[in-house]
Amino acid sequence: MTLTLIAISLIFIAIGFILTENNAKYLLSGYNTMSEEERKKVDIKNYIPYCKKFHFFLGGSLFLIGSLLNYFVHENIAGIFMVIYPILGYIYFVTTSAKYFNSKKNQIGAYLLMGILVVMIVFLGRDLQENKLILNSNSIEFEGSYGETVPLNTIKSIELVPEKPKINRRTNGFSLGTIKKGYFKTDRGETVKLILNGDNKPYILLTKLDGTKIYYSAKEESNEKLFEKIKSASIK
16 A cells, blocks of 8 residues: 555656646646647746645655555545545646636536546445355355355355455455455466455355355454354355
8 A cells, every 4th residue: 555655656756847837738648739829828936836736735644544545444445545535636736727727628527536536435335335255045245346146066165264365456356455356367377256355364265166156254253253254154
Protein backbone atom coordinates (compact mmCIF):
# COMPACT_ATOMS: atom_id res chain seq x y z
CA MET A 1 0.00 0.00 0.00
CA THR A 2 2.79 2.44 0.89
CA LEU A 3 4.61 1.89 -2.41
CA THR A 4 1.39 2.41 -4.37
CA LEU A 5 0.68 5.57 -2.41
CA ILE A 6 4.18 6.92 -3.10
CA ALA A 7 3.96 6.06 -6.82
CA ILE A 8 0.59 7.77 -7.34
CA SER A 9 1.62 10.83 -5.33
CA LEU A 10 4.85 11.17 -7.34
CA ILE A 11 2.90 11.00 -10.60
CA PHE A 12 0.81 14.01 -9.62
CA ILE A 13 3.85 15.93 -8.39
CA ALA A 14 5.74 15.06 -11.60
CA ILE A 15 2.90 16.56 -13.65
CA GLY A 16 3.42 19.80 -11.75
CA PHE A 17 7.13 19.80 -12.55
CA ILE A 18 6.88 18.76 -16.19
CA LEU A 19 4.10 21.03 -17.47
CA THR A 20 5.27 24.46 -18.63
CA GLU A 21 3.88 27.24 -20.78
CA ASN A 22 6.20 26.18 -23.61
CA ASN A 23 5.21 22.51 -23.73
CA ALA A 24 1.51 22.99 -22.89
CA LYS A 25 0.52 22.88 -26.56
CA TYR A 26 2.00 19.38 -26.71
CA LEU A 27 1.18 17.94 -23.27
CA LEU A 28 -1.92 19.72 -21.94
CA SER A 29 -5.04 17.72 -22.72
CA GLY A 30 -7.64 19.74 -24.59
CA TYR A 31 -5.29 22.64 -25.15
CA ASN A 32 -3.07 20.52 -27.42
CA THR A 33 -5.99 19.92 -29.83
CA MET A 34 -7.00 23.58 -30.10
CA SER A 35 -6.29 25.74 -33.10
CA GLU A 36 -3.99 28.75 -32.71
CA GLU A 37 -7.01 31.05 -32.66
CA GLU A 38 -8.62 29.04 -29.85
CA ARG A 39 -5.39 29.02 -27.83
CA LYS A 40 -5.26 32.82 -27.94
CA LYS A 41 -8.49 32.85 -25.93
CA VAL A 42 -6.89 30.79 -23.14
CA ASP A 43 -5.10 32.54 -20.29
CA ILE A 44 -2.31 29.96 -20.37
CA LYS A 45 0.17 32.29 -18.60
CA ASN A 46 -1.89 32.20 -15.39
CA TYR A 47 -3.32 28.73 -15.89
CA ILE A 48 0.05 26.94 -15.80
CA PRO A 49 1.07 28.22 -12.32
CA TYR A 50 -2.39 27.31 -11.01
CA CYS A 51 -2.12 23.84 -12.58
CA LYS A 52 1.33 23.32 -11.06
CA LYS A 53 0.19 24.43 -7.61
CA PHE A 54 -2.82 22.13 -7.76
CA HIS A 55 -0.79 19.04 -8.70
CA PHE A 56 1.86 19.74 -6.06
CA PHE A 57 -0.88 20.04 -3.45
CA LEU A 58 -2.76 16.98 -4.71
CA GLY A 59 0.33 14.77 -4.69
CA GLY A 60 1.53 15.98 -1.29
CA SER A 61 -1.85 15.83 0.44
CA LEU A 62 -2.62 12.43 -1.09
CA PHE A 63 0.58 11.00 0.37
CA LEU A 64 0.19 12.68 3.77
CA ILE A 65 -3.47 11.86 4.39
CA GLY A 66 -3.18 8.42 2.79
CA SER A 67 -0.20 7.55 5.01
CA LEU A 68 -2.03 8.67 8.15
CA LEU A 69 -5.08 6.59 7.23
CA ASN A 70 -2.89 3.60 6.38
CA TYR A 71 -0.91 3.62 9.62
CA PHE A 72 -3.47 4.89 12.13
CA VAL A 73 -6.84 3.74 10.75
CA HIS A 74 -6.72 0.86 8.21
CA GLU A 75 -5.14 0.22 4.85
CA ASN A 76 -8.56 -0.50 3.33
CA ILE A 77 -9.72 2.99 4.29
CA ALA A 78 -6.50 4.38 2.80
CA GLY A 79 -7.23 2.45 -0.40
CA ILE A 80 -10.73 3.93 -0.68
CA PHE A 81 -9.25 7.39 -0.08
CA MET A 82 -6.69 6.84 -2.88
CA VAL A 83 -9.50 6.09 -5.32
CA ILE A 84 -11.99 8.82 -4.35
CA TYR A 85 -9.74 11.75 -3.38
CA PRO A 86 -8.03 12.36 -6.76
CA ILE A 87 -11.39 12.34 -8.58
CA LEU A 88 -12.82 14.87 -6.11
CA GLY A 89 -9.64 16.91 -6.52
CA TYR A 90 -9.96 17.00 -10.29
CA ILE A 91 -13.64 17.94 -10.11
CA TYR A 92 -12.58 20.95 -8.03
CA PHE A 93 -9.67 21.72 -10.34
CA VAL A 94 -11.67 21.54 -13.58
CA THR A 95 -14.42 23.70 -12.09
CA THR A 96 -12.13 26.39 -10.65
CA SER A 97 -9.84 26.53 -13.70
CA ALA A 98 -12.76 27.36 -16.01
CA LYS A 99 -11.98 31.07 -15.59
CA TYR A 100 -8.83 30.60 -17.66
CA PHE A 101 -10.75 29.16 -20.62
CA ASN A 102 -13.37 30.77 -22.81
CA SER A 103 -15.12 27.44 -23.28
CA LYS A 104 -17.85 25.19 -21.89
CA LYS A 105 -15.56 22.16 -22.08
CA ASN A 106 -14.54 22.55 -18.43
CA GLN A 107 -18.15 22.30 -17.33
CA ILE A 108 -18.65 19.19 -19.43
CA GLY A 109 -15.42 17.74 -18.00
CA ALA A 110 -16.64 18.34 -14.45
CA TYR A 111 -19.91 16.52 -15.18
CA LEU A 112 -18.00 13.60 -16.69
CA LEU A 113 -15.80 13.36 -13.61
CA MET A 114 -18.87 13.44 -11.38
CA GLY A 115 -20.30 10.57 -13.40
CA ILE A 116 -17.07 8.61 -13.02
CA LEU A 117 -17.12 9.27 -9.28
CA VAL A 118 -20.67 7.93 -8.96
CA VAL A 119 -19.76 4.80 -10.94
CA MET A 120 -16.65 4.25 -8.80
CA ILE A 121 -18.67 4.58 -5.59
CA VAL A 122 -21.27 2.09 -6.87
CA PHE A 123 -18.59 -0.46 -7.82
CA LEU A 124 -16.70 0.07 -4.57
CA GLY A 125 -19.89 -0.43 -2.60
CA ARG A 126 -20.54 -3.68 -4.45
CA ASP A 127 -17.03 -5.10 -4.19
CA LEU A 128 -16.49 -4.08 -0.57
CA GLN A 129 -19.52 -6.05 0.58
CA GLU A 130 -18.62 -9.31 2.28
CA ASN A 131 -18.74 -12.45 0.17
CA LYS A 132 -20.21 -14.93 2.63
CA LEU A 133 -19.55 -18.64 2.46
CA ILE A 134 -22.83 -20.58 2.46
CA LEU A 135 -22.83 -24.33 3.04
CA ASN A 136 -25.73 -26.01 1.21
CA SER A 137 -26.73 -29.68 1.20
CA ASN A 138 -24.87 -30.42 -2.02
CA SER A 139 -22.69 -27.37 -2.66
CA ILE A 140 -20.60 -24.58 -1.19
CA GLU A 141 -21.66 -21.12 -2.31
CA PHE A 142 -19.47 -18.03 -2.31
CA GLU A 143 -21.84 -15.07 -2.47
CA GLY A 144 -21.21 -11.64 -3.98
CA SER A 145 -18.95 -10.32 -6.72
CA TYR A 146 -16.63 -12.94 -8.23
CA GLY A 147 -18.47 -15.57 -6.20
CA GLU A 148 -19.57 -18.98 -7.44
CA THR A 149 -21.34 -22.15 -6.39
CA VAL A 150 -19.13 -25.24 -6.13
CA PRO A 151 -20.89 -28.66 -6.07
CA LEU A 152 -19.55 -30.88 -3.28
CA ASN A 153 -18.85 -33.72 -5.71
CA THR A 154 -16.39 -31.51 -7.64
CA ILE A 155 -14.24 -30.76 -4.59
CA LYS A 156 -10.94 -32.60 -4.15
CA SER A 157 -9.98 -31.16 -0.76
CA ILE A 158 -10.59 -28.37 1.74
CA GLU A 159 -7.96 -27.33 4.26
CA LEU A 160 -6.79 -24.49 6.46
CA VAL A 161 -3.54 -22.85 5.38
CA PRO A 162 -1.57 -20.24 7.34
CA GLU A 163 -0.73 -18.03 4.35
CA LYS A 164 -2.06 -17.21 0.92
CA PRO A 165 0.30 -17.62 -2.05
CA LYS A 166 2.55 -14.73 -3.03
CA ILE A 167 0.64 -12.72 -5.64
CA ASN A 168 2.44 -11.14 -8.58
CA ARG A 169 -0.52 -9.52 -10.31
CA ARG A 170 -4.28 -9.40 -10.64
CA THR A 171 -5.60 -10.88 -13.90
CA ASN A 172 -9.34 -10.30 -13.44
CA GLY A 173 -10.70 -9.06 -10.17
CA PHE A 174 -10.80 -6.44 -7.44
CA SER A 175 -8.03 -5.54 -5.02
CA LEU A 176 -8.04 -2.88 -2.32
CA GLY A 177 -5.87 -3.21 0.77
CA THR A 178 -6.52 -6.59 2.39
CA ILE A 179 -9.64 -7.19 0.27
CA LYS A 180 -8.98 -9.27 -2.83
CA LYS A 181 -11.61 -10.89 -5.02
CA GLY A 182 -11.21 -12.55 -8.40
CA TYR A 183 -8.35 -14.19 -10.28
CA PHE A 184 -4.70 -13.56 -9.47
CA LYS A 185 -1.38 -14.86 -10.77
CA THR A 186 1.07 -16.21 -8.18
CA ASP A 187 4.86 -15.92 -8.22
CA ARG A 188 4.92 -19.51 -9.49
CA GLY A 189 2.80 -18.67 -12.53
CA GLU A 190 -0.31 -20.38 -11.13
CA THR A 191 -3.71 -18.67 -11.46
CA VAL A 192 -5.77 -18.87 -8.28
CA LYS A 193 -9.07 -17.42 -7.18
CA LEU A 194 -9.08 -15.25 -4.07
CA ILE A 195 -12.22 -14.36 -2.15
CA LEU A 196 -10.64 -12.52 0.76
CA ASN A 197 -12.93 -10.20 2.70
CA GLY A 198 -10.00 -9.21 4.89
CA ASP A 199 -6.79 -10.62 6.33
CA ASN A 200 -8.47 -13.04 8.70
CA LYS A 201 -6.16 -16.08 9.10
CA PRO A 202 -5.77 -18.99 8.61
CA TYR A 203 -7.27 -19.10 5.12
CA ILE A 204 -9.66 -21.73 3.82
CA LEU A 205 -8.22 -23.38 0.71
CA LEU A 206 -10.68 -25.24 -1.50
CA THR A 207 -9.17 -27.32 -4.30
CA LYS A 208 -11.41 -28.67 -7.05
CA LEU A 209 -10.92 -31.96 -8.87
CA ASP A 210 -9.69 -30.03 -11.92
CA GLY A 211 -6.95 -28.41 -9.80
CA THR A 212 -8.61 -24.99 -9.48
CA LYS A 213 -7.84 -23.37 -6.12
CA ILE A 214 -10.02 -20.94 -4.18
CA TYR A 215 -8.65 -19.14 -1.12
CA TYR A 216 -11.33 -17.75 1.18
CA SER A 217 -11.30 -15.56 4.28
CA ALA A 218 -14.35 -14.22 6.09
CA LYS A 219 -14.57 -10.64 7.28
CA GLU A 220 -15.38 -11.23 10.95
CA GLU A 221 -16.46 -14.85 11.38
CA SER A 222 -13.76 -17.31 12.38
CA ASN A 223 -12.39 -19.23 9.42
CA GLU A 224 -11.69 -22.15 11.75
CA LYS A 225 -15.39 -22.36 12.69
CA LEU A 226 -16.41 -22.20 9.05
CA PHE A 227 -13.95 -24.98 8.29
CA GLU A 228 -15.43 -27.15 11.06
CA LYS A 229 -18.91 -26.63 9.62
CA ILE A 230 -17.68 -27.74 6.22
CA LYS A 231 -15.97 -30.83 7.68
CA SER A 232 -19.19 -31.78 9.46
CA ALA A 233 -20.89 -31.98 6.05
CA SER A 234 -18.79 -35.09 5.33
CA ILE A 235 -17.44 -33.97 1.94
CA LYS A 236 -16.19 -36.90 -0.08
